[in-house]
Every structure is written in structure tokens, then in C-alpha cells.
Amino acid sequence: MILVTGGAGYIGTVVVRELLNHGFAVRLVDKLLFGDEGLEEVKNRIECIQGDLCQFDPAWLDGIDSVIHLGGLSNDPMAEFNPEANKKLNTEATAILGEHCKRKKIKRFIFASSCSIYDRGLLAEDLLQDEESPVEPRAAYAVSKYQAEQELLKLSGPDFCPTLFRQGTVYGWSPRMRYDLVVNTFVKSAFDKGILTVHCGGEMWRPLIDVTDIARAYIVCLQSDLKTIGSQIFNLSYKNYRILELAHWVRKVFRENGMDIEIEVEYGSTRGRSYRISTKKTEQIIGFRPQVSVEESIQTMVKKIQNGIHADFNNPKYYNIQWIELLCMAENILKKTGGIL
Numbered sequence: 001m002i003l004v005t006g007g008a009g010y011i012g013t014v015v016v017r018e019l020l021n022h023g024f025a026v027r028l029v030d031k032l033l034f035g036d037e038g039l040e041e042v043k044n045r046i047e048c049i050q051g052d053l054c055q056f057d058p059a060w061l062d063g064i065d066s067v068i069h070l071g072g073l074s075n076d077p078m079a080e081f082n083p084e085a086n087k088k089l090n091t092e093a094t095a096i097l098g099e100h101c102k103r104k105k106i107k108r109f110i111f112a113s114s115c116s117i118y119d120r121g122l123l124a125e126d127l128l129q130d131e132e133s134p135v136e137p138r139a140a141y142a143v144s145k146y147q148a149e150q151e152l153l154k155l156s157g158p159d160f161c162p163t164l165f166r167q168g169t170v171y172g173w174s175p176r177m178r179y180d181l182v183v184n185t186f187v188k189s190a191f192d193k194g195i196l197t198v199h200c201g202g203e204m205w206r207p208l209i210d211v212t213d214i215a216r217a218y219i220v221c222l223q224s225d226l227k228t229i230g231s232q233i234f235n236l237s238y239k240n241y242r243i244l245e246l247a248h249w250v251r252k253v254f255r256e257n258g259m260d261i262e263i264e265v266e267y268g269s270t271r272g273r274s275y276r277i278s279t280k281k282t283e284q285i286i287g288f289r290p291q292v293s294v295e296e297s298i299q300t301m302v303k304k305i306q307n308g309i310h311a312d313f314n315n316p317k318y319y320n321i322q323w324i325e326l327l328c329m330a331e332n333i334l335k336k337t338g339g340i341l
């Protein structure tokens, strides 16, 4: 049985489906911060535990062969909203989970790290970075992911062989949708406003990957020899794109669907995140190459939205930071009132 932490999230709900399609039994642990609607179609086929990774229960690992660890605060604004909680969850809870796995000899452990570790800013030298490149993560989110990697690698040995995927920014349709990820945001803005605003001249580089390719990479990893893929870092992305290029892909697909959209480029700022990565090691050692292009993924999202799925763009659940701020505000009010009715 596979334990998926954060399995009710944007990536998790797609991964759980792919695991079931491949015949794996799934147990999921998630705080369900964004609800469990994304699990509607599969919830009778999985074991779903509502739990907080910061209050780890070793029983979650009973009968588990492998772990896919996705639970956490998943972007810069959330990490900056509460850096202490971010460190506790993204770094410390990851290390605790790793220690428990090692104790139970659960060797296979996939961790969703992030390519934002490579970010050196738009003004830094434009380098193609690989897993050996020296890194100096700056933002709270990237620091927490990097430190989690270090903790997991420290635990590595014959009883615990984690595979750490430094994932590019993810795009594509998921049963638990996010519109706060660059490509998805563009698709939402194209429908909602008919205009895409691109900052910093759109020059920022970003490695990107479709959410279904992430799920496929995990499956390949679960089926690979641990001696080859364990205790290592791998970059995971389809391609490096400039942000302006992404806007043009969105415009192309919308034109093909009979909709004209505008692209507005702002040149004022130079503070954007920017990084390019090499995926050579992943292709050579894991033998995995993502398949879904940005164009194809946008096309799928357009069709889903035209069918009315996740088309309520004003729903704050699609935007992690908005939703978390709303929950915190409601929590504070409820603490004072002692309840609603």
C-alpha cells in the first residue's frame, strides 16, 4: 500500500487516480484544508485519513510499502504568510516523517521538492542549472524545501532511500484545481478578462510540467530499482519557458477555439523569479521524459472550463493564499464568538 500525504491537493488528486489505475492500494493523509471534493470519484476506493502532518501518528505507516510526500504549504505567498508554520510543516514535519519511515524500514520515499530552490532572480547570470549546481535559496518556501531535502538525505541509508524530485511549476487540469500557478492563471485570465498581463517584460525563465506527467514520473519511480533512483535528487520538468512565450501559447490555443485575447507587457520591474534547469539526469537515470506540452494542457483546460468544470473563477479555493487568509480570518472570528449559531 502507498501512503500519499497531501493526497487531496492539486497534484495529489491526480497522483491518487494514477496509482489506482496502476493497481496500487492507496492510503491518504491530508488536513483537507481545501476540502475533499477532488476525491469524490475515488473516495470509495481509498483509505482517507484527515490528519495533520505536524501531529504525526506512526499508525499511518502500518502496512505501508512506499510513501509519496506532497503535504505542505505549496507556494511563496503561503510560506511568507506564516514563515514559522511553513518551516514546521515543510521542513520539520518532513524530517519526522522520514525518521518514522526509516525506523519502519520503508525504503521508498518520494518527496515533492521544488525547482524554486534554483531561483537567483532575473538579474543573476542566466545559467542552465542541474542537481549539482550550487544553490542559495532565498524565499521562505524555497529555503524550507531545500532544508527538507537536506534532512531526508541525512537520513539516507540501506533502510531509507528517498527520491527527491525538484519539480518545475506545474500546469494542467486537476480535480482539485489551482488558478494560482502561472499557466493556469493565464488560462483563467484569458476566459475571465480576455487579457494576459505579463510582468518584467515576460523575460523570466520557468521550468514547467503538466500535472499528469508528475503522476507518471512517480509511477515510474515506484517501479524502478531503488539502487538506481534512491537517495538522490532529480529535476523534473517538461521544458524551460519564458513567461512571455507562455502567454503566446495561451493566445494561440484560444485563437484556435475562436477567442481573441490580448497580451499586455509591463517592463517596470526586474524582481521576478527566474531559473532554467537541466533534466538530463532524470532522463538518463530514471529514463523518464514528460510528454504533455503546455499547448496540449491548455487545450484540455479550455475544454473542461467550457464544459463548466472549475469555471467559477471567483471561488477563493482556487487560490491558495486567498483561501488560507479567509480560513484564518474565520478561525479568529469563531474563536471570539465561540461558534456560528
Ligand SMILES: NC(=O)c1ccc[n+]([C@@H]2O[C@H](COP(=O)([O-])OP(=O)(O)OC[C@H]3O[C@@H](n4cnc5c(N)ncnc54)[C@H](O)[C@@H]3O)[C@@H](O)[C@H]2O)c1
Binding pocket: 005, 006, 007, 008, 009, 010, 011, 012, 029, 030, 031, 032, 033, 034, 051, 052, 053, 054, 069, 070, 071, 072, 073, 074, 075, 089, 112, 113, 114, 115, 167, 168, 169, 170, 171, 176, 178, 181, 320
Ligand atoms: N504545484 C506546483 O507547481 C508545485 C511545484 C513544485 C513542488 N510542489 C510541491 O508539491 C506538493 C503538492 O503541491 P500542490 O500543488 O498539490 O499543493 P496543494 O496546496 O494543492 O496541496 C497540498 C495539500 O497538502 C495538505 N496539507 C497542508 N498542510 C497539511 C498538514 N499540516 N497536514 C496534512 N496535510 C496538509 C493540503 O490540505 C493540501 O491538500 C507541495 O509539497 C508543493 O510544495 C508543487
